Amino acid sequence: AGPREVWKKGGRLLSVLLAVNVLLLACTLVSGGAFNKVAVYDTDVFALLTAMMLLAALWIAFYLLRTSRCRGAVPHRDAHAGPIWLRGGLVLFGICTLILDVFKTGYYSSFFECQSAIKILHPIIQALFVIVQTYFLWVSAKDCIHTHLDLTRCGLMFTLTTNLAIWMAAVVDESVHQAHSYSSSANTTSHTRLAPDLGRAGSAAGGDPCSCSTALCQVFQQGCFYLHPFNIEYSLFASTMLYVMWKNVGRLLVSAHGHGHTPSRVSVFRETFFAGPILGLMLFVVGLAVFIIYEVQVSGEGGRTRQALVTYYSFNIVCLGLMTLVSLSGSVIYRFDRRAMDQHKNPTRTLDVALLMGAALGQYAISYYSIVAVVVGTPRDLLGALNLAYSLLMIAQHTFQNVFIIESLHRGPPGATPHKTPPKEPCQGLTFANLDALHVLPACPSTPRLGSPNSETPQEAMAIISVPRCHWRRRCLKDISLFLLLCNIILWIMPAFGARPHFSNTVEVDFYGYSLWAAIVNICLPFGIFYRMHAVSSLLEVYVLS
């Protein structure tokens, strides 16, 4: 069952065109539904999403049936794809999404009479889709499929598009909810460009005849609000795994040995100095306390917003400053670490790097807009200074953390020798000698190799000559990755569960006007939140690999 594909890009082109068109259609409807005056109702959006999920679930079922029958369909498995923490996270978020679907069904059933049927059907179909998709990704995330290439590519791209559409709809929904709560608190609905559509806002705030008045309905409504972030993350996790599967369709892996170097699972925390996890845990607990105080002070009556903001910014400045320093010291450690770089082709890692860099753009953009507002704007006080420091440190932290993570992910595997402390001098000399040899070689004329362009062999050659690392460095790296991991979790929790200093603070809102600033934050913040999630999973990988 050798692949007969003459031109891989042709098959990919077809599926990308399908995905782009479906995604743009969904994007049009979702964004149209979010705006006030536009005559696109949310039932249209729900109907589209439901149809897409049904189709995707059908394709998945068809795919699972086919591969279980045909033995030669999956000749290789990509060891890098779908690592256990990604799949574990997927299952976790999938379960939360299922709970969300139960809540949603309960919520909409509370006023069954005055809702269209699609609103109750939608969460039920979504639950079905989540179950089917999670099983599918758990079983076949590592597959390199070699039958019905074009059909499989189109199916995967369609499923990916469905996830992205769900993600878009959820993000827009959250923005609308947030804009509504802002405008109802400020009582100035006139200038909000993102003001919520009446039908939707009414059903959430109890303005229409079928109001959410029972206690159970209130619980459902609150639950939906807190479970939303998990649904968003689930869609993004599934999307990344589907993308890697799509990249792996028709891929040839010549040798299936050596790459999936399974880490030793015996000593989990024994290999650290404990400093990283302890400091991280302290910051985590303090951060949780700060977050709760902030939420209480901002939502409560009386002008304690300023105090809350000072606390919030101070904690964040300390946390971001420490993270920047720690990431930097990690990069410095790598300057002394002469391990060979892993030049091996790896779609999962390429995607990880692209996502880290791309998702960081969201927070970058918010920070730059804040900086311009603070620097150009006139009132310069303590809050402005704190905001400026916070924005600058945010940029520095994202930059240095990305550099550290990306460099970590590209380090070669540990090598075959055990991790004893080796004599230093000869090992460094050996590395240099070998690096020289490695760089002279490509100039030689090489024999013709046809087909698959990913050369597996250099990586193996490098793995053999890679030098065993010194033990204290390794421990340091593990400490650093654990510390960063815990900090990223607390920095994820704050925005994901509703802390919005961007709006409590009046500098940017006054400078840009509410509508522009809300558009910036609502587009960019989801990427920032996703960045934290993704950094956590990447740091877990760094911890295991280093």
Added chain:
Amino acid sequence: AGPREVWKKGGRLLSVLLAVNVLLLACTLVSGGAFNKVAVYDTDVFALLTAMMLLAALWIAFYLLRTSRCRGAVPHRDAHAGPIWLRGGLVLFGICTLILDVFKTGYYSSFFECQSAIKILHPIIQALFVIVQTYFLWVSAKDCIHTHLDLTRCGLMFTLTTNLAIWMAAVVDESVHQAHSYSSSANTTSHTRLAPDLGRAGSAAGGDPCSCSTALCQVFQQGCFYLHPFNIEYSLFASTMLYVMWKNVGRLLVSAHGHGHTPSRVSVFRETFFAGPILGLMLFVVGLAVFIIYEVQVSGEGGRTRQALVTYYSFNIVCLGLMTLVSLSGSVIYRFDRRAMDQHKNPTRTLDVALLMGAALGQYAISYYSIVAVVVGTPRDLLGALNLAYSLLMIAQHTFQNVFIIESLHRGPPGATPHKTPPKEPCQGLTFANLDALHVLPACPSTPRLGSPNSETPQEAMAIISVPRCHWRRRCLKDISLFLLLCNIILWIMPAFGARPHFSNTVEVDFYGYSLWAAIVNICLPFGIFYRMHAVSSLLEVYVLS
């Protein structure tokens, strides 16, 4: 002077981080400057752009000095990079930009007293930058630089960022100008979110004390308006060439022969059936007439807008329909053409494909928003039907043209044998035999090749066994590419020189509201215009290669 780079991605990471940060800063200032209420003035934007252009010009001068001194700095040249039509287009647009700069200097000098100095300094520095950069790209677009890798990467990325910032500023400027002319014609400034900043609009419309009253100043002002598109295209052309240079930094090309297969320049039009160019020219002339009629009828008084729109849409529907059919027939011809695909790594081509696909997104988005507005919106008349057909055909045309161009670019080179009509049967048999052989080969264990992962050899092997094409097919393809090329030029001219049926037509404006629809069109249309430009240059390449 062999490359000593241990980890190419590390160097790239650094320069990308620099570019992202500078670009976001520029984006913040430019977008902030475009909004009414925001206290960022256009002088701030001009100052930033001027500083960036000065820095970039200095770096270019430094680079040119260094490479002229150091002989071994450029060991290889990428034959695919910077083809003659790209460099020719760059020079052409560069000259137009220089004229624009003269006009701008003249315009701002007309009321010298009440302008800040930076507004006159800016076009002068821009002229200097354009001259230096055009010379630099003309001379060294093909270089694969191997000295000071990190510095060169950062310099190239910074220059690229400068071009993108200029592009953004120009696009925003045009949007503001257009929003101003809309609001002044409709006399409803209240609901325009993109209403122009007072200082800027005043200087353009004669509202402030230093008004543009002399005839010369009026000529300068009009000239600036029509020359703007060339500046936008210049920046984009320069950006693509700089990106290819950046990708080529530190690249190893093992063999420098065979790839830059120079086409025979003796017979330019002799190899076509003349049908393509003649039909294309007819459409071009008719399109020009339609465009002039449209502009006259829309800008003139009296309600002839409807008639103008019917003419405009009818012409576009015919033109797009023909283009779709022709692209499809081109793809059908390729189904019978058994030439081997060129699997060779080629950054220029990868970028071309990505730009074609990415730029098409702009027009896709506009079309989908139009479709939703027409389908969901209530008043269904002739204009709505025409608009719907136009949008659907626009999507189909972009899709099929992209498929045709991308497949054309991936076809293998013509091969060494002369283009006589060969006997058909044996040649096809030979192709199949060879294709089989090609696909069995990669499964064999290959010898280790270290360093540069782009294997040059398969492509050469394919070139040798590639079959001489049948003559009538080749002629057909040349006809098709010339026809599409001429159609793309006329479809470029219309929006680039001011045709905006999106706003003359009231369906979308009524459905989405002016502010949302203006934001969609102003963000997406520049990509659509760039798509036409880029398709023209790609089709020229297809014409020469086929």
